[in-house]
Amino acid sequence: MKRSIEDTSIVMVGAGNLATHLARAFYKKGFRILQVYSRTPESAARLAQEVEADPVTDPAALTTWGRLYIAALTDEALPGLIPALTSGRNRALWVHTAGSLPLDLWAGHAERYGVFYPLQTFSRQHEVDFGRIPVFVEGSDPDTTALLRAVAATVSTKVYEATSAQRRYLHLGAVLACNFTNHLYTLASDLLVRHGLPFDALQPLIDETARKVHELSPHQAQTGPAARGDRHVMDEHLRLLEEDPYLAQVYRLLSQGIEERKNKD
Amino acid sequence: MKRSIEDTSIVMVGAGNLATHLARAFYKKGFRILQVYSRTPESAARLAQEVEADPVTDPAALTTWGRLYIAALTDEALPGLIPALTSGRNRALWVHTAGSLPLDLWAGHAERYGVFYPLQTFSRQHEVDFGRIPVFVEGSDPDTTALLRAVAATVSTKVYEATSAQRRYLHLGAVLACNFTNHLYTLASDLLVRHGLPFDALQPLIDETARKVHELSPHQAQTGPAARGDRHVMDEHLRLLEEDPYLAQVYRLLSQGIEERKNKD
Numbered sequence: 001m002k003r004s005i006e007d008t009s010i011v012m013v014g015a016g017n018l019a020t021h022l023a024r025a026f027y028k029k030g031f032r033i034l035q036v037y038s039r040t041p042e043s044a045a046r047l048a049q050e051v052e053a054d055p056v057t058d059p060a061a062l063t064t065w066g067r068l069y070i071a072a073l074t075d076e077a078l079p080g081l082i083p084a085l086t087s088g089r090n091r092a093l094w095v096h097t098a099g100s101l102p103l104d105l106w107a108g109h110a111e112r113y114g115v116f117y118p119l120q121t122f123s124r125q126h127e128v129d130f131g132r133i134p135v136f137v138e139g140s141d142p143d144t145t146a147l148l149r150a151v152a153a154t155v156s157t158k159v160y161e162a163t164s165a166q167r168r169y170l171h172l173g174a175v176l177a178c179n180f181t182n183h184l185y186t187l188a189s190d191l192l193v194r195h196g197l198p199f200d201a202l203q204p205l206i207d208e209t210a211r212k213v214h215e216l217s218p219h220q221a222q223t224g225p226a227a228r229g230d231r232h233v234m235d236e237h238l239r240l241l242e243e244d245p246y247l248a249q250v251y252r253l254l255s256q257g258i259e260e261r262k263n264k265d
Numbered sequence: 266m267k268r269s270i271e272d273t274s275i276v277m278v279g280a281g282n283l284a285t286h287l288a289r290a291f292y293k294k295g296f297r298i299l300q301v302y303s304r305t306p307e308s309a310a311r312l313a314q315e316v317e318a319d320p321v322t323d324p325a326a327l328t329t330w331g332r333l334y335i336a337a338l339t340d341e342a343l344p345g346l347i348p349a350l351t352s353g354r355n356r357a358l359w360v361h362t363a364g365s366l367p368l369d370l371w372a373g374h375a376e377r378y379g380v381f382y383p384l385q386t387f388s389r390q391h392e393v394d395f396g397r398i399p400v401f402v403e404g405s406d407p408d409t410t411a412l413l414r415a416v417a418a419t420v421s422t423k424v425y426e427a428t429s430a431q432r433r434y435l436h437l438g439a440v441l442a443c444n445f446t447n448h449l450y451t452l453a454s455d456l457l458v459r460h461g462l463p464f465d466a467l468q469p470l471i472d473e474t475a476r477k478v479h480e481l482s483p484h485q486a487q488t489g490p491a492a493r494g495d496r497h498v499m500d501e502h503l504r505l506l507e508e509d510p511y512l513a514q515v516y517r518l519l520s521q522g523i524e525e526r527k528n529k530d
């Protein structure tokens with residue numbers, strides 16, 4: 001009988017936000033999840049139950065029967081755990097999910113290995129449509145890359161290959177476009193609330209700003225006082241920020257970057 | 266016969282992005298737009314035709330018959346034009362649409378005046394659902410404020426009052442959450458493209474980042490290396506940015522702000 005890609009049995013190493021969303025996505029597509037590992041018994045049990053797997057809290061208790069082991073742990077925790085995870089299971093395919101960790105982290109510990117990097121921000125409470133999340137894969141050899149592409153294609157319509165070097169820039173780009181953007185939302189929210197205004201009022205603007213770059217390049221979509229070179233408004237804003245040196249510094253630096261880019265046109 | 270709010274005849278002073286979206290929104294709700302003013306004949310003609318108004322390119326040609334004159338001009342152009350606009354029309358209600366200009370810009374030039382500030386970013390090409398755009402109004406007297414609230418309520422479900430001082434902070438908040446956010450998209454896009462990666466891959470992350478703050482406060486939604494205090498990843502990102510001093514400075518400053526806020530928790 002020909003085996004289909006969904007016959008790839010999975011062991012999920014990790015039970016955090018990403019591990020949860022990944023396990024759910026594979027489970028929904030009919031993959032068998034054998035085990036869920038977490039050093040926290042409650043976390044292992046919670047996710048294992050959801051995807052009909054067995055919970056494991058000790059690396060030594062990991063099965064040797066999995067075909068694909070997905071390590072979705074923090075960048076700090078993973079490297080030190082690799083020997084214990086792979087020992088006796090080094091013939092399986094091991095992948096990690098981290099933007100900033102290189103492929104060759106696995107070298108010497110597993111025969112076949114790779115990276116499975118979904119570019120999205122995950123919160124446990126909130127369901128995401130995994131099918132639209134870009135997944136970047138990298139394999140230790142062409143067969144492994146092909147297998148990872150096939151596995152990724154079962155849960156996402158957007159599968160790319162990226163080298164370890166490229167993936168670091170993806171992660172950095174994600175920090176800019178997601179983490180830093182959210183920080184600007186925080187700064188705007190704090191400012192409004194301090195002046196008796198509802199943060200909610202900014203929501204349509206935030207949505208439209210994100211939506212616009214579906215149609216225009218971010219460069220084309222740039223508006224505002226710095227893009228217009230409107231010194232009058234910028235000076236007034238800096239006066240408003242005299243008592244907030246951090247925010248004034250952010251305002252100056254980002255306005256400068258916007259102006260310089262517009263002047264290059 | 267009782268007059269309804271839609272009998273308020275409007276003169277649109279300006280034909281840029283905001284003027285276009287405002288005129289369309291009022292026109293759709295059945296308001297009569299008498300004239301569209303722009304010093305550029307093509308712009309006046311284009312918008313005037315769209316909303317069945319007469320185009321005007323000389324302030325002296327503005328009708329005296331309007332009830333509500335909406336000046337949607339740039340912050341630089343408006344103040345100098347006010348005497349010519351209001352002369353002979355100072356008994357009408359004059360409003361401007363600028364976040365950073367105070368209410369009393371009109372004082373001495375009109376008997377009744379106000380501000381009608383929609384908090385959104387507008388592109389001429391792209392239709393927006395005006396009904397969901399927050400509009401902040403301010404009037405020279407309680408009757409004017411009430412009238413502006415009523416007019417605003419015909420085109421938007423989100424009508425607020427804001428003082429001139431508050432409106433300046435709204436505008437500043439909008440610069441942070443929209444203009445600066447878009448600049449971060451630009452920086453991320455440039456970075457990815459430089460490394461052979463598609464900007465499109467960031468779109469789901471950008472959308473989710475904006476969507477998340479509908480449910481969580483931006484403070485709760487903050488993730489990433491700086492929020493985790495992950496010096497290892499941050500140091501690596503700064504190494505990647507060694508040849509881009511501007512981006513490195515942005516990375517340092519925003520990471521510092523995120524870390525400081527997390528440490529306050």
